[in-house]
Amino acid sequence: MHHLRVRGALLRHWLRAPGSYPLAAPPKSSGYTNRMARPSDQPVRTGVLLAGGSSSRAGVDKRYLVLEGQTLLHRNLDFLRGCFPRVVVSLGAEQRIDLGDAGPAEVLQDEWPGASPLAGIATALRLVQRPVLVMAADLAFPSEDALQTVLTAFARGHVDVALPRVGRHREPLFAVYGPACLAPMTALLATGRHRIVEAFPGLRVTDVAFPNEEPFHNINTMDAYEDARDRSDGAAEKPALVAIVGKSDSGKTTLIERLVPQLVALGLRVGTVKHDAHGFDIDHAGKDSWRHGRAGAEAYAVASPDKLAFVTRLP
Numbered sequence: 001m002h003h004l005r006v007r008g009a010l011l012r013h014w015l016r017a018p019g020s021y022p023l024a025a026p027p028k029s030s031g032y033t034n035r036m037a038r039p040s041d042q043p044v045r046t047g048v049l050l051a052g053g054s055s056s057r058a059g060v061d062k063r064y065l066v067l068e069g070q071t072l073l074h075r076n077l078d079f080l081r082g083c084f085p086r087v088v089v090s091l092g093a094e095q096r097i098d099l100g101d102a103g104p105a106e107v108l109q110d111e112w113p114g115a116s117p118l119a120g121i122a123t124a125l126r127l128v129q130r131p132v133l134v135m136a137a138d139l140a141f142p143s144e145d146a147l148q149t150v151l152t153a154f155a156r157g158h159v160d161v162a163l164p165r166v167g168r169h170r171e172p173l174f175a176v177y178g179p180a181c182l183a184p185m186t187a188l189l190a191t192g193r194h195r196i197v198e199a200f201p202g203l204r205v206t207d208v209a210f211p212n213e214e215p216f217h218n219i220n221t222m223d224a225y226e227d228a229r230d231r232s233d234g235a236a237e238k239p240a241l242v243a244i245v246g247k248s249d250s251g252k253t254t255l256i257e258r259l260v261p262q263l264v265a266l267g268l269r270v271g272t273v274k275h276d277a278h279g280f281d282i283d284h285a286g287k288d289s290w291r292h293g294r295a296g297a298e299a300y301a302v303a304s305p306d307k308l309a310f311v312t313r314l315p
Contacts (some may be wrong), residue, residue: 002196010057023148043155044128044130044131044154044176045084045085046085046086046128046132046133047080047081047084047086047087047088047134047135048087048088048120048124048134048135049073049077049084049087049090049135049137050112050136050137051063051091051097051137052120062219062220063137063138066212067140067228067229072137072138072139072219073137074099076139077089077099079135080180082144083133083144083147084133085130086106086125086127088105088106088107088132089106090108090110090120090123090134091107091110091120091199092110092114092115093111093113093114094109108127110123111123112189116194117172117194117196118188118195119135120134121181122189125181125182126182130179131150131154131176131179132176132177133150133175133176134174134177136173138218138219139215140217140228141214141228141232142215143214143215145215146164146174146210146215149208150164150176151176152204154178154206157204158204159205159206160180160204161175161176161177161178161200161204161205161206162205162208163206163208164208164209164210165208166209166210170207171213171216174215174216175216180204184199186204217231239271244256244259256272260272282311283311293311299311299312
C-alpha cells in the first residue's frame with residue numbers, strides 16, 4: 001500500500017483561499033451548437049486545438065484546470081466545435097489525452113518530435129490540405145468576434161497567414177494558416193527549429209490589429225490562472241472538488257482525517273461526502289423523522305441545537 005503524504009505548501013498552492021485552484025469540476029453540458037454559420041465557400045472549415053504543451057511553467061496539467069465550471073480543454077474544444085464543422089485536437093508525437101466528458105474528437109499526433117505548436121500546425125496542414133484556424137488549449141477567454149475578425153482578414157486578404165496583433169506583439173496561437181505555410185514549416189522542423197515566426201519570410205502575412213489581449217489571454221502559470229478566475233464571469237466563489245479514490249482499507253479515511261484540518265487551517269470551509277456502496281439509514285424506526293419519510297416525504301430534515309441532518313431519497 002502506498003501511503004499518501006500531503007504537504008501544507010502544496011495545499012497552499014492548490015487550495016489558496018479565496019482563489020482556490022480546482023483541478024476538477026462537474027462540467028457544463030457539452031450540447032454545443034454551430035454558432036457561427038458560414039457559407040460553403042468559407043476557406044477555413046477546420047479548427048485545430050493545440051493541446052500538446054508540457055505545462056512545465058504551470059506545474060500541473062493546465063488543460064484540466066477549471067474555469068467557469070469546465071476544464072480549459074473541454075471549454076476550448078466546445079468553443080471550436082461551435083465554430084467549425086471539423087475540429088482536430090493536436091498532440092505531441094508520443095502524447096495521449098483523456099478527453100473525459102468533452103466527448104470523442106479527432107486526435108492528431110505530431111509527425112515531428114518536440115511537441116511544439118509549429119509541429120502541430122504543420123501536421124494539421126499536411127492532413128487537412130486546406131487553411132486551418134489554430135488555437136492554444138490554454139486560452140482563457142476565446143472570442144467569437146475576434147475569431148470572425150481573423151477569419152475575415154484571411155478570406156479578404158488573399159494571404160497565407162492571418163494573425164492578431166496587440167501593439168507590437170503577435171498572437172500566432174489564435175491564427176489562420178494556409179497550405180503555403182507547410183513547406184517553410186517543414187523545412188524549419190527538419191533542422192530542429194520550432195519558432196513559428198521564422199516561417200513567415202516569403203509568406204503573405206497580414207497582422208490583424210486588436211485593442212487588447214483579452215481574447216488571447218493564455219494560462220502559463222498558476223498566477224495567470226488565478227488572474228483568469230478573477231476576471232471570469234464566474235468569479236463568484238465556487239467550491240473546489242477533491243476526490244479521494246482507493247480500494248477498501250487503503251487508507252482513504254485516514255488521509256481525509258489529516259487533510260481536512262490542513263484545509264481548515266487555511267481558512268477554508270470544508271464539507272465531505274462519504275460514498276456507501278451498501279446503503280445506509282440514519283433514521284431509527286418509529287422516530288418522528290422516520291415516520292415523515294414513511295408517510296411519503298421525498299425529503300426531510302432533523303434539526304437540533306447543534307446539528308442539522310437532511311435526508312432525501314434517490315430514485
